[in-house]
Amino acid sequence: METLVEMKDIRKEFPGVVALDQVSFDVKAGEVHLLLGENGAGKSTLMKILSGIYTPTSGRIVMGGQEYAALTPKKSKELGISIIYQELSVVNELSIAENMFVGKLPTKKLFSVLPIVDRAAYEKKAEEAARRVGLKKPVSTLVGDLSISEKQMVEIAKALVENSKLLVMDEPTSSLTEEETRNLQNIIRELRAEGIGIVYISHKMKELREIGDRVTILKDGRTVATKEMTEIHSEQEIISMMVGRELQSTFFGKEDVDYKPENIIFKAENIKRKDGKTRDVSFELYRGEVLGVAGLVGAGRTELMNAIFAGESYESGRVWLDGREVKIGTPYTSIKNGIAMITENRRETGIFPNFGIKENLVLVNRLLKSGWGGFYGMIHEKQDEKVAEKEREEMQVKCASLSQLITELSGGNQQKVIVGKWLAANARVLIFDEPTKGIDIGTKTEMYKIMRSLAEQGVGVIMISSEMPELLGICDRIMVMNQGVKKGILDKAEVTEELILQTATM
Amino acid sequence: MKAKNFKSYWEKFGTLAIFIVMWGVFAILAPGSFATSGNFVQIITQSATIMLLACGEFFAILLGGIDLSIGSVAAFTGMITAKLMVEGGMNPFLAVLLGAVLGGALCGFINGTLINLTGVHPFIITLGTQSVFRALTLIISNAQATFGMPKIFTQIFGGLWNGIPMAVVIALIVALICWFVTTKLTFGRNLYVMGGNRDAAWFSGINVKQHLLMVHTISGLCAGICGAVMAARLGAAEPNTATGAETEAIAAAIIGGTSFFGGKGKVPNVIVGALILGLISNGLNMCSVPTFYQNLATGLLLIAAVSLDQAVSRKK
Numbered sequence: 001m002e003t004l005v006e007m008k009d010i011r012k013e014f015p016g017v018v019a020l021d022q023v024s025f026d027v028k029a030g031e032v033h034l035l036l037g038e039n040g041a042g043k044s045t046l047m048k049i050l051s052g053i054y055t056p057t058s059g060r061i062v063m064g065g066q067e068y069a070a071l072t073p074k075k076s077k078e079l080g081i082s083i084i085y086q087e088l089s090v091v092n093e094l095s096i097a098e099n100m101f102v103g104k105l106p107t108k109k110l111f112s113v114l115p116i117v118d119r120a121a122y123e124k125k126a127e128e129a130a131r132r133v134g135l136k137k138p139v140s141t142l143v144g145d146l147s148i149s150e151k152q153m154v155e156i157a158k159a160l161v162e163n164s165k166l167l168v169m170d171e172p173t174s175s176l177t178e179e180e181t182r183n184l185q186n187i188i189r190e191l192r193a194e195g196i197g198i199v200y201i202s203h204k205m206k207e208l209r210e211i212g213d214r215v216t217i218l219k220d221g222r223t224v225a226t227k228e229m230t231e232i233h234s235e236q237e238i239i240s241m242m243v244g245r246e247l248q249s250t251f252f253g254k255e256d257v258d259y260k261p262e263n264i265i266f267k268a269e270n271i272k273r274k275d276g277k278t279r280d281v282s283f284e285l286y287r288g289e290v291l292g293v294a295g296l297v298g299a300g301r302t303e304l305m306n307a308i309f310a311g312e313s314y315e316s317g318r319v320w321l322d323g324r325e326v327k328i329g330t331p332y333t334s335i336k337n338g339i340a341m342i343t344e345n346r347r348e349t350g351i352f353p354n355f356g357i358k359e360n361l362v363l364v365n366r367l368l369k370s371g372w373g374g375f376y377g378m379i380h381e382k383q384d385e386k387v388a389e390k391e392r393e394e395m396q397v398k399c400a401s402l403s404q405l406i407t408e409l410s411g412g413n414q415q416k417v418i419v420g421k422w423l424a425a426n427a428r429v430l431i432f433d434e435p436t437k438g439i440d441i442g443t444k445t446e447m448y449k450i451m452r453s454l455a456e457q458g459v460g461v462i463m464i465s466s467e468m469p470e471l472l473g474i475c476d477r478i479m480v481m482n483q484g485v486k487k488g489i490l491d492k493a494e495v496t497e498e499l500i501l502q503t504a505t506m
Numbered sequence: 507m508k509a510k511n512f513k514s515y516w517e518k519f520g521t522l523a524i525f526i527v528m529w530g531v532f533a534i535l536a537p538g539s540f541a542t543s544g545n546f547v548q549i550i551t552q553s554a555t556i557m558l559l560a561c562g563e564f565f566a567i568l569l570g571g572i573d574l575s576i577g578s579v580a581a582f583t584g585m586i587t588a589k590l591m592v593e594g595g596m597n598p599f600l601a602v603l604l605g606a607v608l609g610g611a612l613c614g615f616i617n618g619t620l621i622n623l624t625g626v627h628p629f630i631i632t633l634g635t636q637s638v639f640r641a642l643t644l645i646i647s648n649a650q651a652t653f654g655m656p657k658i659f660t661q662i663f664g665g666l667w668n669g670i671p672m673a674v675v676i677a678l679i680v681a682l683i684c685w686f687v688t689t690k691l692t693f694g695r696n697l698y699v700m701g702g703n704r705d706a707a708w709f710s711g712i713n714v715k716q717h718l719l720m721v722h723t724i725s726g727l728c729a730g731i732c733g734a735v736m737a738a739r740l741g742a743a744e745p746n747t748a749t750g751a752e753t754e755a756i757a758a759a760i761i762g763g764t765s766f767f768g769g770k771g772k773v774p775n776v777i778v779g780a781l782i783l784g785l786i787s788n789g790l791n792m793c794s795v796p797t798f799y800q801n802l803a804t805g806l807l808l809i810a811a812v813s814l815d816q817a818v819s820r821k822k
Contacts, residue, residue, distance in 0.1 A: 310709065332711040341709065349709045354702035354769040363699060364710050370692040373713055375720075377692040421710070 001028040004166050004197040005050070005081070010059035012045055012221075019045045020056070020221045027166055027197040032188060032211050034229075035201045037218035038242055038468055038497075043201055046218070047168050051083045052076035082159035083168040086297070090151050092144030096135070097126035099143050100158045129157040133187050149180035156187065167191065168199040171297070173207060185211050203296050205235040205505055217241045236498075243468070243497040257289040257476050264323070265460040266339075266429045268308055271317035277303040278484045280317075285429065285460045290451055292475030293464040294500050300484035301464045302344060305431045309334050309341040321428060332373060335364060338428030342418055342435060344464075350418050351406050358402040360417050361388040364425040391420035395450070412443025419450060429460035436470060448474050468497045480504050516818045521762050521775040524811060525782050532789035540792045547670070553784030554673035555580075555732050555748075557777055559755035560762075561677075561684045562614075562728030564776045565721045567759050568688075568701050570768025571628035573722060575617060576729035577751035578639035581744070583609040584733030585643050588652040588743035591659060598659035602734050610730015611723050613639060618722030622715045628722075636752070643745045652743040664738030673735045680728060685773040687724075697721065701768030757804065758783055761811045782807070 004027050012020040020042045027033050037043050048054040050061070052071035061068045063079050071079070090099050098105070101122045108118040126139040133153045137146065143154060152172060159167050169188075173181045188198060188211060202208060208215070208229075215232065217224040224241045232238060257263070266285040271278055278300040285291050293301045306312040308319055310331045319326050319339075326337045334340070343349040352360055362384040370377025388402050395416040399409060406414055415435060422430055432451065436444040452474060455461045465471050471478055478495055480487045480503040488503045516523075533541040559576050566573035587605030590596040596604075613635070620631045665672050688694035700707040700714055708714050737743040762779025764771030783804060790800045 330711075330713065331709050332713055335711040343709055348703075349705045352699055352702045352706055352769075354698065359695075359699075366692055367696070367711050373716065374696065374711060375693050375713075375716065379690050379692060379695055 001030055003027070004029050004063070005079075006062040007046070007050065008060045008062065010046065010049060010061075011057045012042075012049065012054060013057045018221055020049075023059075023218065023221070023223050025216055025223070025226075027199055029165070029197050030192050030195045031213040032192055032198045032200050034208055034212040034215040035199055035218070036208070036215060036238065036242055041218040041242075042221040043218055044170070045221075047083060047170065047199070047201070050076065050081060050168065077162065080163060080165035081168070082162060082164035082166070084152065084155045084159070084170065084172060086171045088148070088151050088155055090143045090154055092142070095140050095142055096130065096137065096146070096154055096157075097123045097139040099154050100126045100129060100139075100161045102158075125161060126157070129160045132160055132190075133157045134183065147180075149176050149184065152176075152184065153187070156191075160191075164196065166197045166199070168201070170201045171203065172200070173202060173204060181207060203505070205238065208238070209235075219243075239498050239501055243501070257286050259286055263287045265321070265458075266462075267320040269318045269320075271304060271307055271319075272315045273300075273303060273307050273313040273484075274315045275303075275313045276484060277313070278307060278481075281481070281484075281486045283479055283486065283489065285462060286476075287458055287460075288455055289476035290455050290461045290463060290474055292471040292478035293462065293481065294466075294468075294471050294478050295481035295504055297466075298483065299481040299504070301481050302433055303484070304481070305341060305433060305462070305464065309339060309431060332367075335425055335427070336368060338426060339431070340364075340422035340425065340427035340429070341431040342415070342422065342433060344433040344437060346411065346414060346418065346437075351414055353405075353407045355406065356403045357392065357397065357399055357406055357409070357417055358384065358388040360406045361391050361402075361420050361424060364421055368425055387424050391424045394423065395420040396446070410439075410443070412439035412446070415439060415443070415447065416450075427459065429462070430454060432461065432463045432465075434465060435463060436465070436467065444470070468500065471500070472497065482506075513818055516815075517763065520815070520818070521778045521782070521811075524761070525778050525785065528782060528785055528789070532785070532792065536789070536792040540789055545788065545792070547674075549781065549784045549788045550674050551671045552788060553780045554671065554677040555736055556751070556754050556758055556783055557677040557780040558680055558728050558732035558735065559748075559751055560758035560776050560780045561680055561773065562725035563752065563755040564684070564759045564762075564764055564771060564773060565688075565697065566628065566725050567756070567764050567766060568697050568768060568771055569718060569721055570701050570704070570766075571621075571718070571721075572632065572756065573614075573617065573628065573725045574632040574752050575613070575635040575639055576725060576732075576755060577748040578636045578643065579610055579613045579726050579729035580733035580736060580748040580751065581746070582613065582639045582643045582733065583730040584737035584747060585647050585652065585743045585745060587734050588655055588737050589646065591655050592652055598656050598662075602659070602663070606730040606734035607727065608730075610733065611727040613730070614723040614726020615719065617726065618719035621722065622719060640745075640749075647743070647745045649745055651745065653741070655737070655741065655743075660738045660741055662738070663735050664741070671739075673739060676731065676735055680731060681773055681777050684724075684728075688773055693717070693720070698769050701765075701770070703769075754783060755780075757808050761808060763815060 006026040008024050010020050010023045023042065023046060025046060035043050045054060049056050052073040052075055055070040061071060091102065106118045106121045107115040110116045123139055130139055133156045135150060135153045135157060137150065143151060172184060176184060192198060200211060212229045214226065214228055216226040219242060263286045264284050265287050269282045270280045272280055281304050295301050307314045308328060311329050314328050319328060321337055321339065327333060365387050366384060367374040392402060397413050397416045397420065399413065406417060435447050451461050451463065463475065472495060476492050478490045478500065480490060480500055482504045487506060490499060490503065539545065559580065562576055563573055583606045586609050587601050590601035590605050591598055617632055617635055621628050624631065663672055667675055688697065696712050696717055700712060700717055704714055736747055758780035759771065759776050760766065761782055762776035764776060786803050786807065787800050790803060
């Protein structure tokens with residue numbers, strides 16, 4: 001089989017991190033090449049290099065007989081590389097046919113001068129592509145009216161229209177039903193038969209065997225192995241290649257938690273969302289422990305916590321704090337009761353970019369001191385300053401002054417300010433959603449220390465994380481979720497990465 | 507460091523600087539008539555109604571929204587207040603309280619409720635209510651002006667107090683209250699927080715819908731007071747009064763350095779912004795420039811002021 005693309009010795013550095021190191025990867029015409037690895041293993045980075053979004057620090061890409069040091073998005077397109085991301089990039093407001101031809105609609109001349117869009121021409125081509133991927137709806141249908149699997153087919157058809165030779169699919173089945181998955185696999189087989197090379201990224205062990213020809217496993221930015229699927233004898237083999245890591249010793253000794261009923265700080269029972277993204281999840285949080293929440297993308301971890309903290313899409317379920325039942329309502333009521341959440345998206349839902357560090361620190365404290373649901377109260381600059389200064393010291397925020405804009409701080413220091421904000425508001429339970437996302441290793445370690453010391457002081461700490469090592473390193477127990485359901489709670493004595501993955505995909 | 511100092515000075519005094527420079531320019535162009543203390547009072551008087559409207563508009567823009575209905579609300583409340591006195595024979599103070607203060611607040615409350623219920627951008631909702639309130643004014647007045655209001659009303663809301671027009675006194679009191687609310691109360695600080703990052707404000711426990719409702723109520727309230735003042739000064743409630751006044755109020759707020767994206771702005775600067783608008787029309791009058799050139803000047807100034815603001819804030 002002819003080799004379509006070859007990536008040799010790719011290295012990619014980001015400030016402070018080596019995302020890829022000595023990674024080699026190739027795809028042949030007419031094969032399905034599986035690309036596996038945990039979150040953060042470097043799969044996306046590698047694919048972004050292939051699509052020209054990232055420039056590799058070193059290494060070569062050989063395609064079409066030519067060698068490149070880096071691709072641009074345009075060059076990548078020209079070479080026939082198409083990537084279908086997990087978050088589909090179709091435009092809901094346009095029709096199926098228009099989506100396939102976004103940015104390259106064919107034109108004809110009106111009165112031989114005025115170029116206008118040639119609808120008949122592109123709809124005819126679109127119909128052909130739609131037929132190839134088995135899309136049965138008329139091509140004039142708005143994409144917004146399609147199901148997710150149909151949208152995905154539109155994306156594949158779009159790649160066909162572009163005469164792509166190489167198709168990368170990033171977790172294509174994460175939101176598909178079993179039948180839709182089978183249908184997609186049939187399409188993939190047909191494309192393979194036509195000589196198209198396919199890179200297939202997935203976490204679902206079961207489907208890999210059915211579809212894959214070869215497999216490459218990445219781990220911490222390095223290639224673990226590239227093998228023919230015929231050489232692989234069990235799923236277990238793949239999992240241990242993905243995981244097989246010595247735990248770094250930089251993590252922290254864990255408290256001995258006394259799991260007595262009277263030590264329960266926080267309890268949630270049968271939390272159910274209207275949109276079905278979490279169903280009947282119950283858990284308990286004990287004094288002194290850090291409870292981890294693990295799961296793959298779409299597991300419903302953030303959704304669960306948002307329902308509890310912000311009442312988002314909340315349908316039913318109850319929560320208790322220190323043995324007292326607390327009503328689920330708005331963030332304000334939760335905060336008033338001592339429940340706080342550090343959201344995943346720091347920029348969008350965490351910081352106030354138009355304010356300095358001081359305001360960001362004291363905001364909630366002041367809100368709670370004010371009457372009428374945070375409406376009515378006077379500003380006391382002196383008091384605020386004291387509160388802010390105390391939290392700055394406690395959190396060891398590195399800044400020139402409290403009046404410095406928060407946007408001038410590093411991600412890690414911003415995160416510390418946000419934690420400080422909640423501590424100033426006397427939070428009893430802190431929910432951290434991916435607290436170390438996008439912060440450097442040094443600050444990560446500090447965040448871990450902060451979480452552990454909060455737990456020791458009796459504050460309840462819950463951490464949602466997609467990074468296995470940090471879950472294993474600092475959590476006392478780990479709740480594993482999948483598709484909105486709790487799959488189990490694993491104790492630190494038994495937990496391994498393999499067990500988490502197995503529990504999740506059970 | 508130097509650039510940063512300049513930036514912070516500009517944010518504080520930029521609007522005032524524009525005002526002083528423009529005043530200087532007109533003082534040179536029309537020295538005899540412009541640069542007199544009498545004319546200065548005249549400028550403030552001319553700007554008083556815009557100040558009132560701009561105070562309310564400032565709140566709406568501070569949240570990153572807008573209120574396009576305030577001109578219509580002013581006409582509507584002015585008409586109701588006049589009708590209550592002239593046709594209902596109501597005590598003028600009670601009429602102002604019911605018609606202008608409560609009436610204006612209610613109009614704003616309706617705006618806020620509609621925005622909260624529909625989730626539609628305030629621009630669209632208040633564009634709609636702009637027409638609705640104007641139409642209601644025309645309907646209740648039969649498109650006729652209402653005359654013959656009690657003398658005590660026209661004197662207190664449109665007369666002079668120690669030689670200073672009451673309109674100015676009222677505008678300054680309202681501005682002072684607005685300044686207090688935005689700088690000294692948690693409510694006011696919450697508005698800046700919300701304007702800076704609405705989602706983060708929600709996750710930090712600020713009830714964003716309640717705050718938005720309150721903001722539009724305040725905006726309507728200011729417009730209502732303005733409506734009473736306009737009717738008193740004119741001695742009549744005109745159904746077509748204050749048409750397009752919201753654009754001037756928006757201009758005053760923006761020239762006063764309020765960020766259209768929300769989260770930034772100060773009441774005193776907005777007042778100076780309103781004064782600048784008054785100064786332009788007064789100064790050009792003094793230089794015998796026809797009215798339509800005044801619009802040209804206002805428009806160009808708006809663009810220039812905002813561009814300058816952008817250029818300064820981009821400096822790091």
